[in-house]
Amino acid sequence: MKKLLPLVLVTGFVIAGGAVLFAVQYFSSQYLTSHGTAAKQPAECGGVHVTHVVTIQNDVMNPQETTGKLCDVLTITNLDNKRRIMAFGVHDSHKAYNGVTEKRLEKSQSFSVVLNETGTYVVHDHLDDDVKSGFIVAK
Numbered sequence: 001m002k003k004l005l006p007l008v009l010v011t012g013f014v015i016a017g018g019a020v021l022f023a024v025q026y027f028s029s030q031y032l033t034s035h036g037t038a039a040k041q042p043a044e045c046g047g048v049h050v051t052h053v054v055t056i057q058n059d060v061m062n063p064q065e066t067t068g069k070l071c072d073v074l075t076i077t078n079l080d081n082k083r084r085i086m087a088f089g090v091h092d093s094h095k096a097y098n099g100v101t102e103k104r105l106e107k108s109q110s111f112s113v114v115l116n117e118t119g120t121y122v123v124h125d126h127l128d129d130d131v132k133s134g135f136i137v138a139k
């Protein structure tokens with residue numbers, strides 16, 4: 001019986017260690033699916049999609065027009081040293097796109113939206129409405 005004790009202890013540690021590893025992997029996979037970047041897109045998107053980056057530099061948005069597909073991501077980055085209030089729609093008639101109407105961007109800040117509606121849209125800086133860019137979303 002005395003000779004069996006170390007074997008029982010080792011077996012117990014192996015089983016406990018395996019359970020801990022399993023729990024860590026399980027909870028980290030849960031965490032990633034609920035908080036990772038993929039969670040921003042609705043379930044029906046699936047697969048891999050393109051991120052279209054539009055930068056604002058020297059009061060110009062580049063590119064001036066972006067063409068994307070449903071489920072792609074549009075990211076707008078403000079590289080100028082001034083605050084922007086990015087708004088969807090034309091200047092006198094803001095209109096939400098995917099739930100976003102306006103978004104404040106300080107220097108070096110970005111925001112992203114998943115393209116969820118087809119059509120032709122415009123986004124502009126509400127504080128300087130010459131700063132604008134169009135985007136077209138196809139199926």
Ligand SMILES: [Cu+2]
Pocket residue numbers: 087090091092094124125126127129
């Ligand atoms: Cu405006």
